[in-house]
Amino acid sequence: MKKYNFTVTKQNKLLKFLEQSLQEYKYSNFTEALRKKDIIVNNERIKENVLLKIGDVVEIYLDDKKIKKKYSVVYEDENIIVFNKQKGIEVCDGDFNLKNDYEKQHTPIYAVHRIDRNTMGLVIFAKNENVCQSLIKIFQSHSVKKYYYAVVKKAEVNNEGILRDYLVKDQKTSTVKIFNKKVPNSNYIETKYNIVKSNEFLSLLNICITAGKTHQIRAHLAHYNMPIVGDEKYGDNKLNKMLKQKTQLLQAYKIEFDIKDNSNLKYLNNVNLKIECAFINLFNTFCSFVI
Numbered sequence: 001m002k003k004y005n006f007t008v009t010k011q012n013k014l015l016k017f018l019e020q021s022l023q024e025y026k027y028s029n030f031t032e033a034l035r036k037k038d039i040i041v042n043n044e045r046i047k048e049n050v051l052l053k054i055g056d057v058v059e060i061y062l063d064d065k066k067i068k069k070k071y072s073v074v075y076e077d078e079n080i081i082v083f084n085k086q087k088g089i090e091v092c093d094g095d096f097n098l099k100n101d102y103e104k105q106h107t108p109i110y111a112v113h114r115i116d117r118n119t120m121g122l123v124i125f126a127k128n129e130n131v132c133q134s135l136i137k138i139f140q141s142h143s144v145k146k147y148y149y150a151v152v153k154k155a156e157v158n159n160e161g162i163l164r165d166y167l168v169k170d171q172k173t174s175t176v177k178i179f180n181k182k183v184p185n186s187n188y189i190e191t192k193y194n195i196v197k198s199n200e201f202l203s204l205l206n207i208c209i210t211a212g213k214t215h216q217i218r219a220h221l222a223h224y225n226m227p228i229v230g231d232e233k234y235g236d237n238k239l240n241k242m243l244k245q246k247t248q249l250l251q252a253y254k255i256e257f258d259i260k261d262n263s264n265l266k267y268l269n270n271v272n273l274k275i276e277c278a279f280i281n282l283f284n285t286f287c288s289f290v291i
Contacts, residue, residue: 001038002064004095008056014039014048018060019240020246023088023118024067024096030038038268071098071123075273079108079131079265080124082255087118087247098123113139116215118230121148121252124272134265138257147254148207149196149277151286153227153236154202160194163220176215177231178223187213191220199287201239202229204279218248231288243286247289251278 006021018030018039021206030039038043040059041052052058070089075082083098090097092111099111109125111134126132138144166179166186179186189211203226207217215234221227222234229235230245240246253275257268 001061003058004062006058008052008058011054012052013049014041014046014052014058017052017058022062022096024070025062026066026068029062029066030060033062038062067096067101068219071102074122074275075271079127080112080135081127081270082273083118083125085115085121085123087120089258090117091123093117099125112136112247113212115252116218116248116250118247119250119252120278121250122255122275123252124255124273131265134263138259138263138265141153142210143258144210145254145256145258146209146212146252147256149251149253149279150205150207150217150221151229151249151279151283152203152205152221153239154198154201155193155195155205155224155226155228157193157224157226160163161192163189163191163193163204163224165220165223166191167216167219169214171190176213176219178219189213189216189220191217194222197249197283201285204277204283249279249282253277 004022008017015027015030015034019027026135030086033039034047038045038061039046041050042057045220059147070086071083073081074084085091085098091114092099099109102109109127110129112126112132112135114122115121124135126135166182167176167189168179168186175185190209192208194206196206199284218228218234219233227235228248228250229243230240231248232240232246235248255273259266
């Protein structure tokens with residue numbers, strides 16, 4: 001059994017709070033814990049789905065063997081391993097993350113880059129520290145193109161283009177803001193996109209970035225009034241509620257290397273790191289639903 005502790009920051013029903021806080025478990029795991037009185041709220045064991053208030057302290061005991069598998073291996077060689085990460089799991093942060101879970105039964109791996117907890121798709125890890133440092137330098141030199149699919153509020157922009165702006169990160173709120181001109185503590189960003197398909201209300205975008213700052217794609221698209229469906233930080237709450245989406249529909253589906261020096265990792269230029277779009281069927285469903 002594993003113990004989890006939380007302090008409530010927003011009023012919510014208990015089971016809903018647990019479902020949002022521990023997405024690696026099934027909803028039935030929480031109802032089972034409630035039935036067994038394995039949930040403690042403010043030092044009191046409970047058996048009902050109570051309304052939580054801000055400041056309440058929640059403890060829950062869960063069997064970590066029941067954690068849903070949140071990733072699969074799509075490529076591996078002597079230097080790297082590439083995972084297809086599902087939403088609901090961090091890359092290498094927090095109590096439950098891909099790195100720690102994989103290392104329970106395998107040798108250590110080293111994070112090269114990250115995608116958000118609720119962003120799906122490809123993540124690369126190195127097999128040793130030397131490869132990790134080499135790959136980090138390759139990423140920092142903009143020698144890697146990262147491609148994403150995103151379902152957004154209908155894009156009122158050209159069919160393809162490059163968004164060029166400046167990003168400022170707010171450490172206190174863990175959010176970012178986008179500005180059209182350089183401001184203090186800002187970083188220049190570019191987000192290349194093309195519209196794959198659209199209907200009257202939604203668009204499916206293909207996106208490419210070579211650098212990538214915190215929440216860059218999510219905040220940048222929202223800045224141009226095409227927030228990602230399901231994004232609770234930068235999204236359109238009304239649209240999210242209508243489509244019943246609580247996490248951003250953003251998928252890292254392809255990674256391309258363009259290593260120009262004589263690095264022993266140059267072979268990665270010819271490795272096909274690509275997965276299928278996870279949103280095609282869902283987008284078609286949305287089209288018929290929304291219209």
